[in-house]
Amino acid sequence: MPELAGIHHIKIPVTDLVRSIRWYREVLGFRPTMQFWDSDGVVRGTAGELPGLSPALLGLRENPLAAQGCKGFDPVSLGARDRDHLEQWSAHLDTHGVAHSPIIDASAGWLLVFNDPDGLELHLYTWAEHGADTADRPGYATPIENPDDWLPKR
Structure with a gap:
């Protein structure tokens, strides 16, 4: 069996992307480096660096149903x-x-x-x-x- 090469990213569902970016930035030092927009052109996700997590990334994805379930x-x-x-x-x-x-x-x-x-x-x-x-x-x-x-x- 091939060995895994670590964790690439952690993706967290959120209800309000802007609020969560601000919170993760202020509390954990999150630094967004990529954005993800849907077919309607609205940005509903981001990924970036979290001090101490490197090289893995933290992703935040707007998904209210999944956020409620978690x-x-x-x-x-x-x-x-x-x-x-x-x-x-x-x-x-x-x-x-x-x-x-x-x-x-x-x-x-x-x-x-x-x-x-x-x-x-x-x-x-x-x-x-x-x-x-x-x-x-x-x-x-x-x-x-x-x-x-x-x-x-x-």
């Missing part, structure tokens, strides 16, 4: 170095009036949760691990002993 879901976790880095992010989100969770002991590392303007749940998850045992917590990850043959029990 509300409260967390399709992607963006990386943070460690707990101190999440403290910096917490302060940054506070500065921009973005409500967020406290720093959480997640399955392996620490986690900070907040929502974009459409209610999509965004996660900042640390690469550094905390070492806490979370195996008895529902919804938290536990190791799979034989990944090649594993399927969930129903």
Whole structure:
């Protein structure tokens, strides 16, 4: 099997492209570099750079139905170095009036949760691990002993 070459882009559905561009620019440093217009000539999408995501791109695509369907879901976790880095992010989100969770002991590392303007749940998850045992917590990850043959029990 050929190996994947990383993540090319992440596409997020939004209800209001202009509002979302402003929010992602202000809160996450998004820099649009491409635009996508529909057959009616209206721009309904953009893609560009998100600091720390390179070479992958972030895409925002106006699709109100998909955005509503994703509300409260967390399709992607963006990386943070460690707990101190999440403290910096917490302060940054506070500065921009973005409500967020406290720093959480997640399955392996620490986690900070907040929502974009459409209610999509965004996660900042640390690469550094905390070492806490979370195996008895529902919804938290536990190791799979034989990944090649594993399927969930129903």
